[in-house]
Amino acid sequence: MGDGGPRLSTPVVWTDLHRLHEPGAEVWVGVRTPGTEVPERAERIRAALAGARFVEARPQPDEAVLAVHDAALLDYLASAWDEWEAAGLTRDPGQDRVVPYIFPHPSLFSPGVSPAVPAAASARAGRFAFDTMTLIGPGTWEAARAAVDAAVTAADLVLAGEPAAYACCRPPGHHATRSAFGGSCYLNNAAAAAARLLSGVGGPVAVIDIDAHHGNGTQAIFWDDPLALTGSVHVDPGAGWFPHFLGFAEETGGGANRNLPLAPGSGDEEWLEAVRSLAEWARAGGAEALVVALGVDAAAGDPESPLAVTAAGFRAAGRELGALGLPTVLVQEGGYELETIGELVREVLVGVEGAGERRQ
Ligand code: SP5
Ligand code: ZN
Numbered sequence: 585m586g587d588g589g590p591r592l593s594t595p596v597v598w599t600d601l602h603r604l605h606e607p608g609a610e611v612w613v614g615v616r617t618p619g620t621e622v623p624e625r626a627e628r629i630r631a632a633l634a635g636a637r638f639v640e641a642r643p644q645p646d647e648a649v650l651a652v653h654d655a656a657l658l659d660y661l662a663s664a665w666d667e668w669e670a671a672g673l674t675r676d677p678g679q680d681r682v683v684p685y686i687f688p689h690p691s692l693f694s695p696g697v698s699p700a701v702p703a704a705a706s707a708r709a710g711r712f713a714f715d716t717m718t719l720i721g722p723g724t725w726e727a728a729r730a731a732v733d734a735a736v737t738a739a740d741l742v743l744a745g746e747p748a749a750y751a752c753c754r755p756p757g758h759h760a761t762r763s764a765f766g767g768s769c770y771l772n773n774a775a776a777a778a779a780r781l782l783s784g785v786g787g788p789v790a791v792i793d794i795d796a797h798h799g800n801g802t803q804a805i806f807w808d809d810p811l812a813l814t815g816s817v818h819v820d821p822g823a824g825w826f827p828h829f830l831g832f833a834e835e836t837g838g839g840a841n842r843n844l845p846l847a848p849g850s851g852d853e854e855w856l857e858a859v860r861s862l863a864e865w866a867r868a869g870g871a872e873a874l875v876v877a878l879g880v881d882a883a884a885g886d887p888e889s890p891l892a893v894t895a896a897g898f899r900a901a902g903r904e905l906g907a908l909g910l911p912t913v914l915v916q917e918g919g920y921e922l923e924t925i926g927e928l929v930r931e932v933l934v935g936v937e938g939a940g941e942r943r944q
Contacts, residue, residue, distance in 0.1 A: 592636040594748045594914075594933050597738045599641040601730035602626050602754040604723025607768070611683050611716040619719075620888060620920045621768040626754040629916065632926025633752075633933075639741065641734035641751075648736045649729070651779035652772055652805050654763040656701075660712045661728065661770055664705075664720045671705035682720035684709035714766035728755055728770035735773035735915045739780035742873070742911040748936055750878075750914040750929075751777070758799040758877045758917050759827065767797065767827060774877040774915040775805045778812055781873040781913065788813055790866035790910075794859060794901060795879025795917040796889035798831025798843065802877065807837050813869045816877075817858040819889055820845035840869070848890035852897035855882060859901045863908055874910040879917035880928040888920045898928050902935020912936060 607619045649658060668674070668682045687710040688699035702708045709720075731753040738749035751773065758774055759767030774791055781789045791806070793799035793816035806812035814837075821831040822845065833843050842865055844858040866874065880898060882891040893901075905912065914932065919925040 590934055590937070592633060592930070592933055592937065594636065594750050594937060595639045595741055595746060596633050596636045597639050597641050597734045597741070597749060597751040598630065599730045599734050602727050605727030605755050606721055606723070607719045608681060608721060609719060611719070621755060623754070624922055625919065625925055626752055626916075628922050628926040629752050629929050630926075632930050639737065641730055642737045642740070644733045644736045648776055648780065649732050649771060652762065652775040657712055657763050657765065660708065661720070661765070662725050664709065665722050665724065667705040667708070668720070673706060680721070682709050684713040684716060686710045687714075712764055714764045718766050718768055718770070724755070724770065731755060731757065731773050732771050732776045735777040735913070736780050738913045738915070739777040739784070742913055743781065743784040747940055748906070748912040748914065750933055751916065753916045756879070756917040757915070758793055758795060758802050758879070759797070760801040761804040768918070769801060772801045772805060774799075774875050774917070775802050777913045777915055778806070778875045781875065781911070782811060785872045785911070787811070787872035788870050789873045789875065790815065790869065790871035791875040791877060792859070792862045792866060792905065793817070793877035793879075793917070794882065795877055796881040796886065796891050797826050797879070797918065798845075799877050800827045800830050803835065803837075803841050803843075807841065810838055810840050813840050813866055813871055815842040815844070815862040815865060817844045817846065817855065817862060819848055819891055823848050825889070846891065849892060851884070851892040852894055852900070855891060855893050856897060856900055856904065860904050863904050867908055871908070871910060874905065874908060874912045876905055876912060876914045877917050878914045878929065878932060880919035880925055880932070883919070883921060883924060883928055885921045885924055886919065888918065895924075895928060895931050898931040899935040902932040903939045906936035906939025909940075
């Protein structure tokens with residue numbers, strides 16, 4: 585793009601490995617619909633940030649992932665595609681991605697009875713997936729693992745003294761829980777970054793999620809951790825929006841979780857008030873570092889959400905978050921309007937940097 589505007593000083597952590605993940609489709613209400621979480625998303629962001637300092641994601645040990653996920657989920661994701669193919673499912677019935685069909689619904693199980701890990705590859709998917717929209721293909725695992733590497737590399741950059749670092753993570757992560765994947769997410773990149781910050785700074789770490797959808801995975805992963813303050817502003821699931829079952833204001837954990845659901849149609853005013861409120865809450869909680877789960881799907885033109893935030897709104901959100909003056913890791917989440925995704929990410933980063941300059 586290079587449409588003028590200030591030159592970014594925030595490092596951008598990048599990996600080409602994201603391209604290996606091509607979900608290709610989403611199975612929604614049983615119908616195979618075009619995928620929304622496409623490789624082009626990250627490429628558009630990269631183009632909009634051209635001129636910034638790009639840093640290659642550094643491979644991280646498995647411990648970085650195991651800090652926020654069960655080994656069983658990792659083992660499953662690492663082998664799911666090969667097992668699907670080996671089971672012949674690509675030929676009969678002819679399904680070229682891993683798609684679940686049976687789920688261990690809680691009411692199947694009497695007290696003391698827990699779900700088996702199914703022997704059949706066709707059934708195993710439902711043991712770990714919570715929706716039918718998050719498909720696995722040949723390169724999904726490599727890309728998801730590299731996205732964690734990117735987020736944790738960004739955390740290391742701020743622990744080494746950068747005021748802020750942005751990780752261009754794809755696939756996104758905030759819907760993934762300790763042991764389940766869904767919502768286009770496989771591994772929780774933002775949670776892994778927060779875990780690295782928690783071990784680096786000692787004090788509380790805040791995760792503020794401004795993606796249009798509730799950060800249910802991050803909420804669940806840190807539910808019992810009073811040192812991880814998880815806050816999310818998102819479109820009200822009670823008004824009919826993903827993830828539907830949770831993301832309500834009543835979910836407060838021990839006080840270290842905060843959800844601010846907004847009515848469909850909410851724009852800059854309501855959204856920024858919520859962002860400001862979450863920032864103030866993180867400050868009051870004594871946060872010593874910040875992770876921003878940076879989805880830009882609250883944008884007015886985004887096809888996946890009914891919120892109506894403008895480019896100026898995203899810049900203002902960056903300013904609010906940057907004004908906390910904390911070491912800040914920004915982790916890419918959603919955002920599905922290809923024409924604007926890069927510009928909107930850039931607006932947030934410019935806002936964060938502007939706040940820093942005013943502080944000096
Ligand atoms: C990371 C992120 O933003 N995940 C959001 C996933 C929400 N997807 C829910 C989609 C609901 C059905 N939409 C119809 C589109 C069919 N292709
Ligand atoms: Zn989203």
